Amino acid sequence: MKELKIFGIVVVFTLILYWGVEPFAHSQMHKHVEGANLVYDGAADIKECAEDKKETKKQFWADVQKIAALKGDPVAGEATYAMCAGCHMEGAVNMGGVIPPSLEHAGAIYDKNFLIAVIKDPAMATNVDHKYADTMTHPMGSVKTMVSEPQDIANVVAYLQAKKAGEVTPKEAYVEACSRCHANRYGKLTQLGDIPKTKSNIATGKDIDAMKYQQKVAEEEASLANYLGKLPPDLSIIIRARSEHFLHTFIEDPQSQLAGTAMPRTGVNKEGMEKVFAYLEETGDPSKPAREELGWKVILFFIIFTGLAFLWKKSMWKGHH
Numbered sequence: 001m002k003e004l005k006i007f008g009i010v011v012v013f014t015l016i017l018y019w020g021v022e023p024f025a026h027s028q029m030h031k032h033v034e035g036a037n038l039v040y041d042g043a044a045d046i047k048e049c050a051e052d053k054k055e056t057k058k059q060f061w062a063d064v065q066k067i068a069a070l071k072g073d074p075v076a077g078e079a080t081y082a083m084c085a086g087c088h089m090e091g092a093v094n095m096g097g098v099i100p101p102s103l104e105h106a107g108a109i110y111d112k113n114f115l116i117a118v119i120k121d122p123a124m125a126t127n128v129d130h131k132y133a134d135t136m137t138h139p140m141g142s143v144k145t146m147v148s149e150p151q152d153i154a155n156v157v158a159y160l161q162a163k164k165a166g167e168v169t170p171k172e173a174y175v176e177a178c179s180r181c182h183a184n185r186y187g188k189l190t191q192l193g194d195i196p197k198t199k200s201n202i203a204t205g206k207d208i209d210a211m212k213y214q215q216k217v218a219e220e221e222a223s224l225a226n227y228l229g230k231l232p233p234d235l236s237i238i239i240r241a242r243s244e245h246f247l248h249t250f251i252e253d254p255q256s257q258l259a260g261t262a263m264p265r266t267g268v269n270k271e272g273m274e275k276v277f278a279y280l281e282e283t284g285d286p287s288k289p290a291r292e293e294l295g296w297k298v299i300l301f302f303i304i305f306t307g308l309a310f311l312w313k314k315s316m317w318k319g320h321h
Contacts, residue, residue: 003310033256035249038270040113041065044253045127053129060124064117067150072158080156083146094220096139097227099180099191107165109173109275114267115157119147126264127255139227170282173275177266178235181224183217186236187283190217191224228262239280247280248273 036044042061046054087100106115117125121144123135132138147153171187179189188195198209225231238247249256251273254263268276281288 003313031257033246033249035245035252038111038252038268038273040111040117040265040267042117044256045124048127048255048259049130057124060121061117063150064113064120067116067120067153068113070151070154072151072154072156074155074159074162076152077155077157077159078163080147080152081159084143084156094223097223098139099220100140101176101180103160103164103176105165105168105172105176107161107163108168109177109269109272110160110267111269112157112161114265115160116153118267119143119153119156125267127253128262128264130260131262168271168275170275170279173268173272174279177268177272177276181228181232181263182235184235184283187279191220192217232263235280235284237284239277239284244277247277251276 042057042064045061046057049057084103087095088103089100090102090104092100092102114125118140121129121135122140123129123132123138128138129135135141136144147156174184174187175189175193179193180191183190192213196209196213198207198213200207221231242250246257250258251266251268253265254261255265266272
């Protein structure tokens with residue numbers, strides 16, 4: 001019984017250290033941020049912003065709620081969406097510092113209120129209006145004059161949810177929501193898309209096409225750095241470097257974790273967030289499924305081994321006390 005008592009004491013102190021000291025230390029180093037459960041109603045934006053901007057933000061998000069209550073017409077929305085397709089397409093070029101995202105799965109991975117907000121005022125919707133004296137100077141600012149009527153906005157969003165949705169893979173969600181700014185070297189992705197397969201030149205032994213591609217990536221990264229103030233980090237192993245809660249709240253509202261950051265809110269919904277996390281785990285922690293499958297077997301082995309060792313000890317020391 002003495003060994004069991006010692007074992008119990010070790011377990012208790014280990015749990016105290018793990019569940020008490022470590023979380024406390026983490027809470028002191030990183031502020032705790034409550035998420036909004038992917039509800040985009042502007043409450044956090046209004047709370048975080050300067051006093052002189054609160055009324056403007058309140059009115060903006062109140063207008064978003066009014067538009068959300070309208071019944072959208074996907075057919076009418078398709079005609080209006082034609083004005084968006086000129087920029088939001090596969091192979092789009094950098095415009096104002098960043099490449100416009102493809103919207104092929106926008107209706108599936110983005111929240112309805114966010115889509116309404118981003119059409120109404122992109123800078124306000126993405127919560128980076130602090131960067132602009134006039135949000136019309138946002139790279140997508142012109143959309144405010146192109147699609148300004150509430151019913152037109154409701155129609156475009158209805159079209160996106162009806163026609164630009166469907167089944168989306170984790171990689172597609174990551175590419176559309178994140179990869180225009182964040183490379184992922186383990187996923188062989190740059191801000192320009194998949195890294196192309198090339199061959200070395202037989203005469204020189206150098207891969208000229210690969211070098212040309214690297215130059216294009218460098219130019220794109222320079223443009224991003226100029227636009228955002230610094231180059232956004234590669235996200236290959238971010239899933240292992242940061243907690244799930246931190247990533248969730250940071251993606252949902254970057255300002256909540258890093259006030260003044262140039263990173264825009266992405267506006268993903270629950271499905272979009274899950275798909276992005278799935279891709280980050282696939283590229284940054286590919287061995288996780290194997291570990292989880294093996295974990296219970298290892299624990300079972302230690303339980304059985306501990307029991308056998310205890311019985312062996314009792315047998316060997318029998319009659320010596």
